[in-house]
Amino acid sequence: MESELIAYLRKRLPPHPLLKLGAGDDAAVLDMARQGDVVVTVDMLMDGVDFELARVDPRRVGHKSLAVNLSDLAAMASRPAAAVIALALPRRGGMELAKGLYEGLLPLAERYGVAIAGGDTNSWDGPLVVSITALGSLTPRGPLRRGGARVGDWIVVTGAFGGSILGSHLDFQPRVEEALALHEQFELHAGTDVSDGLSIDLAHIAEESGCGAVLDAAVIPIADAARRLAALRGDGSTPLDHALSDGEDFELILAVPPAEALRMLAKPPPGVPLTAIGRFVEQPGLWLADQDGDLLPFEPRGYQHEMD
């Protein structure tokens, strides 16, 4: 099976300037000599947790599996370079499934110049598991970290939030080019991507930076999907609740000095919707400013791994 997949990939994969040795040996060799620092991240996605294979096209699963990794690279302002792909495939129909996954992720790899530097393809009696490790390089500005926000910095985000479960958690485009452009053109103090939820990922920046954060409830960009989900659920949760807590938006949260934020908002890079949604403050914790400007403590909510 694995040799059949390798034969398929050898035909399907374009040559890549970084890839000195690809599939067919015990490991791949990447030319990273001019890269200096190497950024590395891994994400594992499981059927029934991160997607429902019975309901979605495997190509969307493949797309998401690589996209979440590229989003982590974007969060570091890192340029994608390569990825390796490990699969645990159900025995029945595994080969077709593997091809579907690759058909979904290869266009994304091509778009962002990611060399597919090998993988490990297995079959078993369990559900599909996809584990991708992505490598990236850094620009001369270095990595964008979580821990650099300063009191007074504005909180600037890309895109809109909430309701990703209705589909965008599978089909989103990682903010790779946006992160690189913003990091190059503006002074960013800190950044992350929204995987667990806007409020919880913002809280991570605040914690790592030793400060707190105030969110201005009235200006948080709410995705159409968040409104649709609130209406569908009818459980009293508002579109704003979904925007703050749903997660898997894979937008960027940035800490930007005020003067720089004004400049950025006045002239955003092409195609990058930006909104200032609050500021970092001395008081630790997360705070929500209501329409009257009153501050209410806000318990960050989002995706939490449950385990005994």
Next chain:
Amino acid sequence: MESELIAYLRKRLPPHPLLKLGAGDDAAVLDMARQGDVVVTVDMLMDGVDFELARVDPRRVGHKSLAVNLSDLAAMASRPAAAVIALALPRRGGMELAKGLYEGLLPLAERYGVAIAGGDTNSWDGPLVVSITALGSLTPRGPLRRGGARVGDWIVVTGAFGGSILGSHLDFQPRVEEALALHEQFELHAGTDVSDGLSIDLAHIAEESGCGAVLDAAVIPIADAARRLAALRGDGSTPLDHALSDGEDFELILAVPPAEALRMLAKPPPGVPLTAIGRFVEQPGLWLADQDGDLLPFEPRGYQHEMD
């Protein structure tokens, strides 16, 4: 859960000179500036396929999960540098299991100077899955490949073969130092590690090199475990059958020019048991020379991934 594990790892992990940014950000940053080429490999291990969690200590599973990756680096004559670790943990007892896995793999990481550069820890209702990606650097001699064997080269192996299922497939030491020492001191034309089976992995070298290989049945080093397994099974399979086909020995197979092989066998690096077990020949395929020197075609056997 994941934050608890990160806190545990931050205390447990020693600082590493290559690791500029570790756990706690969206990705890790490795200083690979002086490394040039980066070797990368991934292996995913699943409960019920690569180990039986109900029967073995999680520390042995953790050890194996990293060791198989280091064996792939060894097969390329690559010096281990870093690893990232993705886990799908059963919900019940997942945190204890995760710690057990790390307690098993960290001594190996320390021994070979591997920076643990982050991971992704998940829980689900399925069985344990461990996916590790390892990065390595190359010596000035470059990578050891599968495809470089030449007709006339001797087949030289480390260690002994067969019966790994009795325990050594969990507890083996990857031949990292041995591969680096041999690659530095001798001219090696090709190499691989034995994961699927001595005969099948040798066949891979022969195929990639465009030649065939003759094995001398009388001199193949047979592990004690292969003899015990043959006796236990009592199904007519001989210790030699097990040595040729069992797999997961994680020994090295090397293609070495004859004069160099003689020099190597006369003065092996300390602690490296070496045996010449045959030679590469023009006629494609795998051949077994019996005690009379007669050549019989041999169908390579070993672990095959089964899938519909």
